[in-house]
Amino acid sequence: MSSVTKSPPAVIRCQTCGKEIPLGADSCPACGRHHSESSPRLTLAILLILIFAGFAFTQYVVRLHRATEASLAKRWFNRGNQDMQANLPSLAAEDYRTALSYDRENRQYTLSLAEALLAANRMNEARSHLTSLWEEEPASGEVNLALARLHVRRGDRARAIGYYNNAINGVWDEQPRQQRIAARFELVRYLMQQHDLAEAQAELMALQADGPPDPSDQLLLGQMLLQANDPKRAIDAYDIVLRNDPRNADAWLGKGLAALQIGDYLAAERALATALEHDPNSEQARQQLDLVREVLRIGPAFRGLSLAERTQRVAEAFSAALKRLTGCAAQQGYSLAAPDTAKAGARASAAKTMSLPTVEATTPAPSNLQQLYTSGVQKQASATDAALRRNPDALEPTMQYVFEVERTAASICPTMDLTDRALLTLAQNESETVK
């Protein structure tokens, strides 16, 4: 043990009242308490024992307190989760905040708090918490994803995409592959909302290369590829699903739609028919199948058709287009003027022949409709079955006119019958091919 070399003595004060005790006196003159002499070495020994005892006691107290805090934190966190499920984000934020006050280092609580604040539209608070978390762990996938969502809501596109990419390449504690795939899907959705199809397609290509293991993800991938105007890749994605689950009606439907978009109507018909077979209640499959069949019925450009069949189809399409044009004008209350008075009789007879509706319209039609109508009336004589047979070179220009009518009318009159939808589909695929 230690001892202290002698030095000037301290003033001895009473332990109770603090008054000075004269040297040599045994008790305090003020309060009478006995003044005990104890050796420094004994005091040090007692001190060490007390420190050990204090250490053990403090350890016990702290452990007890920690257990209480952990239980309270969990309770408040669960309450927060319940409030979030009940769509009460402000209340949930308070609960998470309380949970966090008992377990300040818990990143999950902080993240949940930030998400609740985000849901409650308290952007600045959410940003502050998320920024703190990001500073601590910039590679965290969860934090980057939450920050991306924050910036999506703030309308900061560049930062949102940056954080989404960080999340996709970041560190995830649980199920990292699935989390990264989900984050990329979210990014694709955001890009599509932003009408940035090129970027969305690039992300979808990356997703396809990664090959989501989950069939539902593959299905989603196919749908998104379809939305992003990449039907060929969509078919690949659906094929992967169908390889594992050939009875998946959604995959057959998606494949049919993709084939329809490409212009592979036969494949589309097969796929849609199979989809309907596996899910007879699918209204979409039924409608799309009807459409494809109508396309196959009216389309004049399919291989194997004779000239007679082609001319007949073109003539029918022309007739339907002209009807669509006048019908649309009548529907919108536009008056279509005849090309000139000399031909007024021809127009009237044409209307009679084609059973065109006669509308008491007063508003002049937009110039494009009027031009198409004028052109149609002029073409009418050369667009009959017989005339087309005589002049097969007119097939192509006539069909171009039909497509032009269908496209224009679709932008003015969204409702249309099955034949017009079929012609519009052909028109769209035609323009895709041209592109």
Added chain:
Amino acid sequence: MSTSEPVVAKPKDASGIKPAVSTPTRRQYWSSLRTMLSPQRFSLREEQFFLLLAVLIGIGSGLAVVCFRMSIEYLKLHLLGSGLLPSVPRVFLAPMLTGLVIAFLVIRFFPRARGSGVNQTKAALYIYDGYIPMPTVIGKFITSALAIGSGQSLGPEDPSLQIGAGIASALGRRLKLSREKLRLIAPVGAAAGLAAAFNAPITAVLFVIEEVIGRWTAGILGAVVLSAISSAVIERWFLGDEPLFRVPAYHLEHAGELGAYASLGVIGGFASLAFVKYIAYLRPRLRQLPSWTQYFQPAAAGLLIGLIGIKFPQVMGAGYSYMDQAMHEQYTWQILAILGALKIVTTGLSFSSGTPGGLFAPVLFMGAMIGGAVGMAERQLVPQLAIPVGAYALVGMGTLFAGILRAPMTSVFMILEVSGNYSIIVPVILSNAIAYFISRTFQPTPIFDLLSRQDGMDLPSLEEEREVPLLRVEDAMRPPLGQTLTGKLLLHEARQRVQGSAQDYFVVGMGGDEWSGMSRAVLLDMIPNSDIPLSQVLTARIPYLHPDHPLDTALRLIGGRPMLPVVHRAHVQQLLGVVSLDDVMRAYRGAGINESHPEPAPVVP
């Protein structure tokens, strides 16, 4: 340390011939062991023992403060409930009813527990020879835990400081330290207590040096640092090493931001002033009331705080979690400003009513809220300054700390330590300096001095000492008139030179860094026409001074000599002037007339 080594007696056989291998007996073993473990072998000089004791004090204080904090948490949980926003009945009743209990305990059992722990530690250092009674420590522990746990607007740091000081004082007395060491032991414990409370050892050391000891003393610094560190280690052992606040990321991106922080310094300075003036007004008036009212003053304060707490529960207790929220932009600037103002009101009520507890946490709370309010308001006014509000709140804390507690260095280091962010140092220094200047200009007496004077004590303060101008040798020295001599001069040459001079004493440059001196009479008494150089005659050397030396140094060195040379620091042989005892005394007298010692502020009755 003693150098005595254990001595083992070497046995000799009867023939006196040393055996090849000597085998010690059991008795000899015991003897050698006793010698090895003898107190003399392990005896320590008092300085070394003091350092060891500082570590033990740090450990003990750390344990006590951890238990103290646990007690506060436990009481808070049971008195105010587990939610951050307590229920109305609890908010209303807990501080009031606990206030009655606290008043009873303080008046009946622990009368010294009320008041500032900082001042009591200072009083122990300067008045009571380091004596802090153990019952006061126990009382401070219990009553402060009750007060803070029940929602009184006070903090745990000040009581922790006093608990540490009390433990140190008790140990020092038990170990019969010398009077000088016993006086210094209380600040050592104070640093330990504060370090554990703040989880910030550097802050604790600086605060104790700035506020408690009041001077930089090398003798105590080592012990203070050791105790603070060991205490912080204990605190981190049990409670983890997480910083006090989760501070959002901040980088000074543009110098223009400093203008925004300067405005915070101005607002913080006036807020500090308002708080100190409010305490200075309210505390003596509450103490003047009849003594029976002291039983009800803490309860009345608790009632008012509870009423405020129904709408703004954030102002109750130490409020660290709410400071964290302010940093994370949970409140609008209006709410932050209201919370800052209400905290000034509630802390003044709690503290002036005699409820035991500290000012540190409330001051930080005020700073966080006012800083946050300024930050958010500025963000709305000048959106280009995209400074995070958390940075403002953090700087605000330092600003109010510097403005109210008037410990500028501590305030800067505290912010660095609690935030762990060194990018913020420039804004902190700027804002603190402005607030400190405003506070000092309009309130010359710092709050701790004000409180001690209200309690009838006049304790020294570092700030006031800083005000006293330090006299230096350059203030007293005069140019070297007449002849100066060098050691190379021959005796007869020297005689010739001094014969025509009116001086009685000459300083002699001996070459190198040595100076000597001789009187005219002695020189003239020597053999004339001698070719001996002066350096051979003058063997005694005299000390020399530099112009920047404190005048006290001249006073100590001059002794019985008529004068001392004042020389250039870079060229020691270049004589700049001389200084005599008369010169020194004249300088002191002049300073006494022209720049009188600042008068202490009048004691508010």
